[in-house]
Amino acid sequence: MNWLLSLFGLPPVGPETALHIDLASALIALFALIFSIWTWRHQTRLRRGSLLAQRDSGLIRWIETTIDTIVEIEFFLRRRTPTTDAAQYSIQRDDHLAKLAAAIDKGRLYFPKFTRDVIGAQNTPATQASQLEAKCGDGNFSCRFWTIWRKFMT
Amino acid sequence: MRRRKFQLPLLDDLAEIYDLINSVEFQNEAAVKKTQSEVMLKKLDFVKMAQNEVEFRRVPGIIE
Numbered sequence: 443m444n445w446l447l448s449l450f451g452l453p454p455v456g457p458e459t460a461l462h463i464d465l466a467s468a469l470i471a472l473f474a475l476i477f478s479i480w481t482w483r484h485q486t487r488l489r490r491g492s493l494l495a496q497r498d499s500g501l502i503r504w505i506e507t508t509i510d511t512i513v514e515i516e517f518f519l520r521r522r523t524p525t526t527d528a529a530q531y532s533i534q535r536d537d538h539l540a541k542l543a544a545a546i547d548k549g550r551l552y553f554p555k556f557t558r559d560v561i562g563a564q565n566t567p568a569t570q571a572s573q574l575e576a577k578c579g580d581g582n583f584s585c586r587f588w589t590i591w592r593k594f595m596t
Numbered sequence: 597m598r599r600r601k602f603q604l605p606l607l608d609d610l611a612e613i614y615d616l617i618n619s620v621e622f623q624n625e626a627a628v629k630k631t632q633s634e635v636m637l638k639k640l641d642f643v644k645m646a647q648n649e650v651e652f653r654r655v656p657g658i659i660e
Contacts, residue, residue, distance in 0.1 A: 498650060505646045508610065512639045515617060519632040524625065531622050542614050549607045556607035 501552050508545040514538060606649070609642040 444454040455463075515538045522531065613635055620631045 502650055505650070509639070509643065509646075512610075512613060512635065512642065515613065516632065516635050516639065519617075519620075519628055519635065522622070522625075522628050526622075528622055535617060535620075535622075539614060539617055542610060542617070546607055546610045546614065549610065553607050556611070557605070 497552075504545070504548055504552065508549070511538070511541045511545050515542065606642060606645050609638050609645070613638050 447454060518534060518538055616631050616634055616638075621627045
C-alpha cells in the first residue's frame with residue numbers, strides 16, 4: 443500500500459494507521475450489516491401487512507355480498523302471504539338458495555374447513571393418513587413410520 | 597386478538613340458514629315466521645362474527 447501512497451507523494455502508512463483503517467472498515471461493515479437487517483425486517487413487515495390487507499379486502503367484499511344475500515332471504519320470507527303462489531315461491535326460494543350456496547362456496551376460499559361442511563370430509567389429509575395407517579398392518583415399520591410422519595405434518 | 601385458525605363458524609351460520617330455508621314449510625305460516633326470526637338471529641350472529649374478523653383493521657400498528 444505504501445508504494446501507492448508514494449505515487450501521490452504521501453508519507454508511508456505505519457502499523458497504527460493501518461489498524462485505524464481496519465477498525466473504520468469493520469465499523470462501516472457492521473453498520474451496513476445492521477442497516478441491511480433493519481431494512482430487510484422493515485420490508486418483510488410491509489410485505490406481510492400488504493398481503494394481509496389484500497386478503498382482508500377480499501374477505502370484507504365477501505362479507506358484504508353475503509349480508510346482502512341473507513337480508514334478501516329475510517325479506518323474501520317476510521313477503522310471504524297466504525295468497526302467495528306456491529310455485530312462484532319455490533322458484534324464488536331456489537334462486538335465493540343458489541345465491542347462498544355460491545356465498546358458502548366463495549367463503550371456502552377464506553375458510554377451507556367448517557363444522558357443518560358436507561363436502562370433502564372423507565378426503566382430508568388427516569383422514570387419508572388414518573386410512574393408510576389402517577392398511578399398513580402391524581409388521582410394516584417403514585409404512586407405519588411414513589404414515590405417522592404424514593399425519594404429523596398435516 | 598385476531599383468530600387465524602381457518603375454522604370459524606361464519607360458514608356454519610350460512611349452512612344453517614341454507615338448511616332453514618330449504619326445509620321451511622311454505623304452507624305453514626307459523627313455521628315461516630319462526631324461520632324468519634331464526635334467519636334474523638343467524639344474520640346477527642354472522643355480522644357479529646364478521647365484525648370480530650375485520651375488527652383488527654382498526655387497531656393501529658398492525659398494518660402499517
